[in-house]
Amino acid sequence: MKLNAGIITNKLAETKEFYTKWLGFGVKFENDFYLLMHTPDEQSDIAFLLPDHPSQQPLFQKPFQGIGVFFTIETEDVDKIYDDLKKRGVKIVIELRDEPWGDRHFAIQDPNGVGIDIVRYTSPED
Template sequence: MQFTASTVSLTVDDVAASQEFFTTHLGYAVQQAAEGFASLSRSDAFDVVLLARGIEVLPPEQRDQRAGGLILAYTVTEGLDEEEKRLRAAGAPITMPLREEPWGERLFQVTDPNGVVVQFVQWAGHN
């Protein structure tokens, strides 16, 4: 088996709010959208599908679940400081300021209106 794409599907309360966050702050483009659904993509990252909590396309046992307890992590090779400054200036909620861990990971986090945590990572020495 060969994979052709990677997609993360997130169940959220407000699809439009997450769609706006991902397109405005993270550079995603809308591929398809309908009531309670949006498919987003960018050429250098995994696709994101947003589904409204309670939507009937999900199996009944999944309909009331929300995206939670997960972090969407993007690894970059350069520009982490500039990206944090850009997102801060654009009004994106920086929920974990830029920091460096003892093992060499530099990172910061933003959180979308539905509580989806997005983390940007750069390994020290990759400036």
């Protein structure tokens, strides 16, 4: 079983630019109402769909309201990604920090309001 999450949004162009430019995602498929992107290692996908498209059933027509969703991107070198994004002018919503439970992470936000937690997992300190 494989999970593929999706966001219903009017911001397909902005979303595509954000994920390709800042996070190195690729486009797996796109048309005028649907965008399927993959992580740089091509191991995970995320989909974006225009709201109210006549090809879609009512369940898949209402747009995302910009709150209550986050993605986590796990990486071995969170410091490098943080430094790179900061130098390139990406707005950092949560600055790089170490948590008592072991995460070293920071967060940014996509054009749809989705929080993106970029993290390196480690064991909690005793």
